Amino acid sequence: MHRSPQNSHKPAAMPIGGFVIDARGREIPITEEMIQQACSALEKAQQPAAKRK
Structure with missing residues (x-):
């Protein structure tokens, strides 16, 4: 059975x-x-600005 790679660990920042x-x-x-x-x-x-309107 072929399994695709899982993102179980965070890859290095690319x-x-x-x-x-x-x-x-x-x-x-x-x-x-x-x-x-x-x-x-x-x-x-932006959240506080949206509440003021």
């Missing part, structure tokens, strides 16, 4: 096509985790 330049000029790969964290932060920041 760059998804872009880089951030830090204060020292180093290229830091943008990972999916970084994007997910940024989206979560934006959602949290």
Whole structure:
């Protein structure tokens, strides 16, 4: 029986096509985790604004 790989463990953060330049000029790969964290932060920041309307 052929089994597809399961995501039972979190794979290493993989760059998804872009880089951030830090204060020292180093290229830091943008990972999916970084994007997910940024989206979560934006959602949290928008919640109080939505309640004011």
